[in-house]
Amino acid sequence: MASLIALAQYKSQRAALIAEDRSHRREFRRTNLRSEQEIEADSIVRRIRAAEAETIWKEDHSSIPHPFPGMEFLTGKAIIMKTKLFEILSKMPKGALLHAHLDATVNAEFLLQLAMEQPAIHVRLNEALTPANLSTNLPQFRPLPEAEFSSLSSLTDVSYPLGSWVPLKAARASFAPEFGGPEGFDKWVIGSMTINPSEAYGTHNTVAKIWQKFTSTFITSTGLIRFEPIYSEYIRQFFRSSIDDGILYVEPRINFFPKFMVGADGQDNIPHREWLVMFDRVLKEVKGEMAQQGRGFIGARIIYTTLRFITPEELEWYIEDCMALKKEFPHLIAGFDLVGDENALRPLIDYAEPLLHFREKQKEAGVDIPFIFHAGETLGDGTEADINLYDAILLGTKRIGHGFSLVKHPKLIKTCREKGIAVEVCPISNEILRLTSSMLMHPLPVLLNNGVPVALCSDDPSVFGNMGLTYDYFQVLAASEVNGLSTLGTLARDSIEFSTLNAEEKKEAIVVFERQWNEYIEHIINHWK
Numbered sequence: 001m002a003s004l005i006a007l008a009q010y011k012s013q014r015a016a017l018i019a020e021d022r023s024h025r026r027e028f029r030r031t032n033l034r035s036e037q038e039i040e041a042d043s044i045v046r047r048i049r050a051a052e053a054e055t056i057w058k059e060d061h062s063s064i065p066h067p068f069p070g071m072e073f074l075t076g077k078a079i080i081m082k083t084k085l086f087e088i089l090s091k092m093p094k095g096a097l098l099h100a101h102l103d104a105t106v107n108a109e110f111l112l113q114l115a116m117e118q119p120a121i122h123v124r125l126n127e128a129l130t131p132a133n134l135s136t137n138l139p140q141f142r143p144l145p146e147a148e149f150s151s152l153s154s155l156t157d158v159s160y161p162l163g164s165w166v167p168l169k170a171a172r173a174s175f176a177p178e179f180g181g182p183e184g185f186d187k188w189v190i191g192s193m194t195i196n197p198s199e200a201y202g203t204h205n206t207v208a209k210i211w212q213k214f215t216s217t218f219i220t221s222t223g224l225i226r227f228e229p230i231y232s233e234y235i236r237q238f239f240r241s242s243i244d245d246g247i248l249y250v251e252p253r254i255n256f257f258p259k260f261m262v263g264a265d266g267q268d269n270i271p272h273r274e275w276l277v278m279f280d281r282v283l284k285e286v287k288g289e290m291a292q293q294g295r296g297f298i299g300a301r302i303i304y305t306t307l308r309f310i311t312p313e314e315l316e317w318y319i320e321d322c323m324a325l326k327k328e329f330p331h332l333i334a335g336f337d338l339v340g341d342e343n344a345l346r347p348l349i350d351y352a353e354p355l356l357h358f359r360e361k362q363k364e365a366g367v368d369i370p371f372i373f374h375a376g377e378t379l380g381d382g383t384e385a386d387i388n389l390y391d392a393i394l395l396g397t398k399r400i401g402h403g404f405s406l407v408k409h410p411k412l413i414k415t416c417r418e419k420g421i422a423v424e425v426c427p428i429s430n431e432i433l434r435l436t437s438s439m440l441m442h443p444l445p446v447l448l449n450n451g452v453p454v455a456l457c458s459d460d461p462s463v464f465g466n467m468g469l470t471y472d473y474f475q476v477l478a479a480s481e482v483n484g485l486s487t488l489g490t491l492a493r494d495s496i497e498f499s500t501l502n503a504e505e506k507k508e509a510i511v512v513f514e515r516q517w518n519e520y521i522e523h524i525i526n527h528w529k
C-alpha cells in the first residue's frame, strides 16, 4: 500500500515537474483559453501525425533510402506532399510572413514564364555548354534596349560566338537535343535558380560550399527580376501565392543594392523610389482584388536591406536613401537590415558607427525605422557571425533574423524573452544551407521551451522550394512530440504580434486571424475526425 501512495506521489511530482518545465512556452499562456474544439482538433492532428510516422515514413520509397519525419527537406519533399498532415497544414491560417527575401519568393518556373513574354530578355554564355558542365555553366540574363536586340538564334550551335546575347525565346527553341531541347533549356535555367538535393547533400554539403551555389542563384535570377515589366508581376505573384497559402500579411526584405534596375526601355535607369511606386501600386491592386473576393489580406511592408560587403562609408548613402524613402512612403518602409553570408562578409561591428549615426538621424527627423537584423546564422561558436548577436541586440534590433546560434547565449535568450525580441526562425533554410542535418537537430525547441517569441519564416522559398509557409510548419510539427496544433497557432499569432504593424492594425489583423482560426478548427473536426 505504502508503495502505491509513493508511486502516486511520484507521479504527481513528475506531472508538476513537466508542467513547470513547459510553463515557459508562449503557448502556455493560452492553454486555458483553448476551446473544447481546439483541444479536439489538436488531438486529431496528433493522431494523424503518429499514424503517418508509422506508415508513410516507414514504407519503402524507391528513391528515398532512409525516410523519417523531419528529414532533409529536398529529399523528403515528395513524401511530405503525400501526407495528410501536409494537406491539413496547407489550409492553416498562417498569420504574417516576417522573413523572406523578395528576390527569392516566386517560383522559378513562374519567373521563367514571365521572362518568356518579354522580347527584351536575352541570354548568353561565356563558355561552351557541354553535357559535363551543364549544372555549373550558368546562363546570364539581361534585358536589352530595342536597338540592341540580337538576331542570333542559338546558344548551343557550334557557330555561337561566346559572350554574345541571344533572345531568350530563340535560345529556348533552338536548345540542342543533346541537352534536352526546349524542355532541357527550362530544366537548365530552373536548376540555375534553385538548389537540388544532390547539391545540398552531395556536391555542396558544407555551409561555405552551399552558400556559393546559393549566391549564384541570385546572380542568375537578378537578370530576370530587376526589369521593370517583370518586377511588378513578380511582386503580384508573391502576394497572390502567399495569400493562397493562408498568409495574411507580409514583410519582405528588399535588396536595394544596386541603385538602379532596368526600365522597359532596356536602360539601367529605374531608381529606388520607382521600385516603391510599383510596389505600392501592385499592393493596392492585390488588396482590391482580395477585397472583391472577400478574402483576408492585411497588406505588406518592406524591410530595406543592403549587403554586408559594402564599406561603412557606402552605408551612409544607403542610410540617406532609406530615410528619403521612409519620408515619401512612410506606410511602406518598416525596417532596416544588412544581408548576405554572415560567415564570409563583414560583421555588424564594422558598421556600428554609421548605424549609431542612423539612429540619431532618425530621431532628429522624427521617423522610426527599426533595425531588424540578421544575426547568428552560423555554426560558429564565438566567431564574428555568432558575435553579431550581441551587436544586433545592443543596436536595438526589433527582431532577430535566424538567430541560429542564439541558444548558445543564456543572457541573450533571457533578453529576447524579457524584451520581446522575436526570432525569425527559418527551419528549411537552415537545413538546406547546412546548419543542421535535419529538423531533429534544429535549435527551435530550445527557443520555444525558453519562452522566446518565434515567427516561422521561409527565407528564400523560390531557391529552396518551400513556397508559402506550409512546408516550414510541417517540418516543425513533424519533428516534435511537444509541438501540436496549438503551438502552430501560437507561432502564427506571434508573427502578427511581432510584426511592425501598429497597435490598431495588429488588433484588426488578430480579429481576422481568430475568425480564420476558428473556421480552421471546425474544418479539421469536420474533415479529419
Ligand SMILES: O=c1[nH]cnc2c1ncn2[C@@H]1O[C@H](CO)[C@@H](O)[C@H]1O
Pocket (backbone or CB within 6 Å): 101, 102, 103, 218, 253, 254, 255, 339, 340, 341, 342, 374, 377, 429, 459, 460
Ligand atoms: O538566409 C540568408 N541570410 C543572409 N542573407 C540572405 C539570406 N537569404 C538571402 N540573403 C541575401 O539576400 C539577397 C537577396 O535579396 C542575396 O544577395 C542574399 O545574399
